[in-house]
Amino acid sequence: MAAVPSSPSSRAGDWWRDAVIYQVYPRSFADGDGDGAGDLAGVRARLPYLAELGVDAVWFTPWYLSPLVDGGYDVADYRTIDPAFGAIEEAEKLISEAADLGIRTIVDIVPNHVSDQHAWFRAALAAGPGSPERELFHFRPGGGEHGEVPPNAWPSQFAGTTWTRVPDGEWYLHLFAPEQPDLNWAHPAVHREHEEVLRFWFERGVAGVRIDSAALLAKHPDLPDFVEGVDPHPYIDQDELHDIYRSWRAIADEYGGVFVGEVWLPDAERFARYLRPDELHTAFNFNFLACPWDAGRLRRTIDDTLAEHAPVGAPATWVLCNHDVTRTVTRYGRADTGFDFAAKTYGTTTDLALGTRRARAAALLTLALPGSVYLYQGEELGLPEAEIPLDRVHDPMHFRSGGTDPGRDGCRVPLPWAADAPAHGFGSRGEPWLPQPADWGRYAVDRQENDPESMLTLYRTALLLRRTLAGFGDGPMTWLPSPDGVLAFARTNGLVCVVNLADRPTDLPPHGRLILASGPLDGQGRLPGDTAAWLQI
Numbered sequence: 053m054a055a056v057p058s059s060p061s062s063r064a065g066d067w068w069r070d071a072v073i074y075q076v077y078p079r080s081f082a083d084g085d086g087d088g089a090g091d092l093a094g095v096r097a098r099l100p101y102l103a104e105l106g107v108d109a110v111w112f113t114p115w116y117l118s119p120l121v122d123g124g125y126d127v128a129d130y131r132t133i134d135p136a137f138g139a140i141e142e143a144e145k146l147i148s149e150a151a152d153l154g155i156r157t158i159v160d161i162v163p164n165h166v167s168d169q170h171a172w173f174r175a176a177l178a179a180g181p182g183s184p185e186r187e188l189f190h191f192r193p194g195g196g197e198h199g200e201v202p203p204n205a206w207p208s209q210f211a212g213t214t215w216t217r218v219p220d221g222e223w224y225l226h227l228f229a230p231e232q233p234d235l236n237w238a239h240p241a242v243h244r245e246h247e248e249v250l251r252f253w254f255e256r257g258v259a260g261v262r263i264d265s266a267a268l269l270a271k272h273p274d275l276p277d278f279v280e281g282v283d284p285h286p287y288i289d290q291d292e293l294h295d296i297y298r299s300w301r302a303i304a305d306e307y308g309g310v311f312v313g314e315v316w317l318p319d320a321e322r323f324a325r326y327l328r329p330d331e332l333h334t335a336f337n338f339n340f341l342a343c344p345w346d347a348g349r350l351r352r353t354i355d356d357t358l359a360e361h362a363p364v365g366a367p368a369t370w371v372l373c374n375h376d377v378t379r380t381v382t383r384y385g386r387a388d389t390g391f392d393f394a395a396k397t398y399g400t401t402t403d404l405a406l407g408t409r410r411a412r413a414a415a416l417l418t419l420a421l422p423g424s425v426y427l428y429q430g431e432e433l434g435l436p437e438a439e440i441p442l443d444r445v446h447d448p449m450h451f452r453s454g455g456t457d458p459g460r461d462g463c464r465v466p467l468p469w470a471a472d473a474p475a476h477g478f479g480s481r482g483e484p485w486l487p488q489p490a491d492w493g494r495y496a497v498d499r500q501e502n503d504p505e506s507m508l509t510l511y512r513t514a515l516l517l518r519r520t521l522a523g524f525g526d527g528p529m530t531w532l533p534s535p536d537g538v539l540a541f542a543r544t545n546g547l548v549c550v551v552n553l554a555d556r557p558t559d560l561p562p563h564g565r566l567i568l569a570s571g572p573l574d575g576q577g578r579l580p581g582d583t584a585a586w587l588q589i
Contacts, residue, residue, distance in 0.1 A: 068260065068310045068333055069367040070525025071108035071424045072515055073158065077375045078115050078137055079123070080466045080486065081429055083479030090466065092138035094479055096146050098469075099153055101497070105432060106515030109156035111262050111312075113375055115143065119169050121231040122448055123375070123464070125264060126167035130249045147257045156259035158312070163246055164265045165232040173233050181222050188242060189233050190225035190271065204277050206287065209265075211452040225275070227268060227287065229448045237269045237296065247303060254307035261304070266313035266326070266335070269293055289322055297331040304333075312336065312369065320360040327366035334424065337369045341377065344390040345410050347537045347553040354421065358529075361423075367526050368423035372414055373431060379463045382437035384410035398439075398458050406582065408434055412510055412570035413551055413584035417539070419514050420549035420586065422529050427511075430467050433495045434507035437462040444487055461486055471496040510570065517568060517586070523547040532561065537581075546589040552579045563587040 076095060084093025092115065102110060114124035117132040124134070133140050147157045166173060172188050179185040181193075194217065195201035202215035203223055215223040216230040225234045235242050250261065270290035278286055297311075304311060313335040317323040326332050343353045357368045372380045377391050385407025386400055411434060418425050440461045445451075447459030466484040470477025471493035475484050493499065500506035518524045523545035534540040537554025540561065547567075552558045557578035560566075566573075567586040574580055 065308070066526075067108060067156070068424060070422075070527075071156075072106070072419070072518070073109045073111050073424060073426050074102060074105070074107040075111045075113070075374060075426060075428045077113050077123075077429060077464055079120075080464050080484075082467065082469065083475070083484065086479060086481040087136075088480045088482055089136055089485045090478075091136065092133070092142040092146050096142070096149060099146075099150055099155065102150075102155055103153040105512055106519060107155060107427065109158055109259060110150060111158040111260075111426070112160060114160045114162060119167055119231065120446075121167070122229055123446075123460075125162050126165075126169075126229070126232045127162050128167040128169040129171075130161075131252055144256055151257065157257065158260040158262055158310075159253050159258050160262045160264060161246070161249065162264040163235070163237075164268045165226065165228060165234045168231045168233055176224075177218060180220055186222075187236060188239055189236055190275065191222045192225075192275065193221070194223050204275050206275075206278050208452070210449050211454075211457070225271075227265075229452070234271075235269075237271075237292070238273065243296065243299070247299065250300060250303050250309075251307075254303070254309050258309065260310040260312065260333075263311060263313045263332070266297075266315050266332070267293065267317060269296065289317055289319075294325065294331060297326065301330050301332070310334070320356065324360050324364050324366075327361065327364045329365065334366060334369050336371060336426070341371050341373065342391040344388070345384050345414075345553060346389070347539050347551075350417075350553070351531070351539055358422070368421070369426060370418040370421050370423060371426040371428075372411070372418060373463065374426070374428045375464055376460050377463065379428075379435055379437040380411040380414065380431060381407040381434050383407070384414070385436075396457055402436070404436055407436070408507070409571060409582040412507065413553075413582055415511060416514060416549065416568065416570050416584035416586060417551045419518050420524060420541075420543065420547075422525070422527050422543070424526075428463075430495075432508055432511040433467070433497065433500060435465075435467075435495050438465045438486075438489050440465075440486060446486070465489070465492075468492040468496040470498045510568075513568060514586075521545070521547060521567070534558075542589070548587040548589055549584065550579060550587065551584040552581050555581045557581065560585060560587065561589075563589050 079090045081090045082094030082098045084091045115133055115137045116127045117129040117134045118124045118126050133143050150157055176185040176189055192203040193199050199221050206214045208214045209228050214227055217223045226232050227234055267289045270292040272286040276286050310333040313326055313332045315326050315335040316338055326335055337357055339353050343350055361368050382402050385403040445461055447461045449457050450459030465486045465488055466478040468476035476492050476496055478484050500508035523543045527544055530542045532540040532542055535558055538558050539551040542548050557574050557580050559578055565588045567588055569585040571583040579585055
């Protein structure tokens, strides 16, 4: 199926309000040099695939110089591409070649912390207590008789402690792994450095920036102990963050760039503050991502999402999975179809056939909703979560949990491109950095691209229709009357989406034509359970 790309000059200004953005985890997308890990050469070779898929932009998880303790989210140098991925010249070519195909580039910034191999942190360790170098981080003396007690009891995002003691006796803060020391955002040099990094990448042609852990940067100056249920939180959603993002927005506006923030907040009003017209353009919608496959709960989540965004005029974002969460077909095939990091465990029973039907229906649901959509690599292939042998696990979440958490590697397994090729066409001469399951070939691109019933064909068709049919994307939606367990809503120009989450078929509303369905209708023209349809009234 031919793609219908839009050039970066078309839909200028507000393209991000209804874009479909494809997330690339570079280490697992395509291996251009055969060394077992994905790289930018591999991505460049597969750009025509992304153009044919029909996406508007590509978001790259970190490709910077990194020890890769946390999958690249431990950045040692923002101006250097990690040699495992290529060089800065390769990144510039990729950005340019993608733009020629109508695909914009979004890079990932990790402002909360850096790698312990970053020049600033190495200098801080060498300089010692009380030095200006240590003021760029959160170094503190410990408590107890000999300073052996951590400065506070903040919980880690990765389990375990948030403090590590250095040989001279001081402790440093890391909300994530010990190899990821938190920066001190009360220091002006930290502000200047990140503003310069933004300019560095905007000047190389990127269209936007995804901000990792966007609500965690600022900390209460006293670093008080965290008390569950007591506000304000000492390191989440501090008011000082908004001045940071206002300064960033001014820079983005100079270049016509956009931001998407990773903002996990339960308070809708606090969440919306980040999306005011002079701050971030968009933020990820984690409530929708984590919502179970349940009609009532999904409808409430959709309503709540649109209501949260309406006061600030920001578009919603819709996403089913990413590089941190259980893949959609696996999650929807389990008894508990929601997502919670704390609930991840080994040996969970999964009905992949059921999960795949639901994932196909969910694809049409998300692509019909108002706003933008994020698609994680391999989602268009219907890839399931893989179980990684214990001796091949990389993710620090697994190790810091004492081995009880399987970690996130299962959704990061290298993609299958060609069923019968070595490494299923990923490009590696030997085994890839994470092992591909034995049945990975059944999901390969070359097995799906000419199959009219495949997940890949469904996504290609839906994305083409979404782009060419006036009425989808940003704009109003109206719920329609529907039976229990069924979601039905109208967009503009007579477009209707119906999703049957019940265990029985449902009649479709009167319509002129069936545009697309995630599965076949039954013999009486009804929509089966776990199936969605787009209609023209």
